[in-house]
Amino acid sequence: MQVKFGNSMSDFVYLNGKYPPAIEAQVSILDRGFMFGDGVYEVIPVYSGKAFALEEHLERLQQSLDAVEIKNPFALADWQGIIQHLIEINTGAQDAAIYLQITRGVMEKRDHVYSREMTPTVLVMCRPVEFPSQDxxxxxxxxxxxxxxxxxxxxxxxxxxxxxxxLKQYAVDQKAAESILIRNGYVIEGSVSNLFIVKNDTIRTPPKGRNMLGGITRDLIIKICAKNKIVAQEKLISEDDLHDADEVWLTSSTKEIVPVTTLNQHKVGGGVPGPKWHQLIDLYQAYKQSVMRG
Ligand SMILES: Cc1ncc(COP(=O)(O)O)c(C=O)c1O
Structure with missing residues (x-):
């Protein structure tokens, strides 16, 4: 029996063709996800009961699956059906996040070498979320x-x-929200987010590459900027550029666009969210509304 949405024990999940309550859903100890972390995932925001940017997320899922040689068990329409059904049996019209995980599947014995013929394990969960950057x-x-x-x-x-x-735990232990990651003197992204800076009214984010996750929120912000004739560069950001920035933002599907107002021990800009953040968060919310209406 489902008690109340938001109590993780009473949510329904999708697991390998069935929709059991989370508390009853079970995966074998021989699953390669459990043994090796051999799998990929997606997190998809749900606004008022509707999955947002679902096709973009499923496209990135396909790229992750291709990169690790796991066959996609479903076509786009099947994924859409599973996700919509899960939203309906859990939340109805609430704000939530879909967590979707595919592992390579269950093996007979523990062996690093995999077969390309395995049946993947598919888990989808739907949990309520508060989207903070609407504040x-x-x-x-x-x-x-x-x-x-x-x-x-x-x-x-x-x-x-x-x-x-x-990296995230270290940040939280330092009373910070996020670790911004530096590789060879250049800013890459956060431990759970992408990063933008603003300098002299110009928005900049690092270019995509193997060293960072190409965020769906990042891509949407670049698209929104282009549509509104706002300059947004995809260009390397040095550690000096970061410390010299007027504004710094972190972006992700569940946090949207979060302004960083303290970096290490120093204030960013005036120590309050800057004008470009205010402009972009309004445009982002407007874009969301238009997509969800359409
Ligand atoms: C390492 C990392 N980079 C970037 C992102 C942002 O990606 P998205 O905007 O698709 O949520 C995430 C989100 O979880 C992440 O874990």
Whole structure:
């Protein structure tokens, strides 16, 4: 029996063709996700009961699956059906996030070498979320810089998140919201987010590459800027550029656009969210409304 949405024990999930309550959903200990972290995932925002930018997320899922040689078990329409059904049985019309995970599947014995014929394990969950950047009165967050010690294929949305987990935990232990990752003197992204800076009214974000996750929110912001004739460059950001920026933002599907107002021990800009953030958050909300209406 479902008790109340938001109680993780009573949510329904999708697992390998069934929709059991989360508490009853079980995966084998021989699943390669459990043994090796051998799998990929997506997080998709849901606004008023409707998945947002779903096709973009499913396209990135396909790229991650291709990169690790796991076959996509479903066509686009099947994914859309599963996700919409899950939203309906859990939330109805609420704001939520879909967590979708595909592992390579269950193996007979523990072996690093995989077969390309395995049946993937598919899990989809739907949990309520509050989207924080809708608060125009936010004072912003603190972030700290950290050396990027992750592997070289961060463009794959792998479930192997131990470095990200440790980097994020370190930030929270320092009373910060996020670790901004630096590799060879250049800013890459956050441990769970992409990054933008503003300098002299120009918006800039690092170019996509193997060392960062190409965020859906990042791409949307670039698209919104282009539509509104706002200059947004995809250009390397040095550590000096970061410290010299007028504004710094972190972006992700569940946090949207979050202004960083303290970086390490120093204020960013005036220590309050800057004018470009105010402009972009309004445009982002307007874009969301137009997509969700359409
Ligand atoms: C490492 C990393 N970079 C960037 C992002 C932002 O991606 P998106 O905008 O698609 O949520 C995330 C989101 O989880 C992330 O984990």
């Amino acid at each position: 125009k009165n936010t004072r912003g967050v603190k972030a700290i810089t950290q050396e990027d010690n992750r592997w070289g294929d961060c463009h794959i949305k792998s479930i192997n998140l131990l470095p990200n987990v440790l």
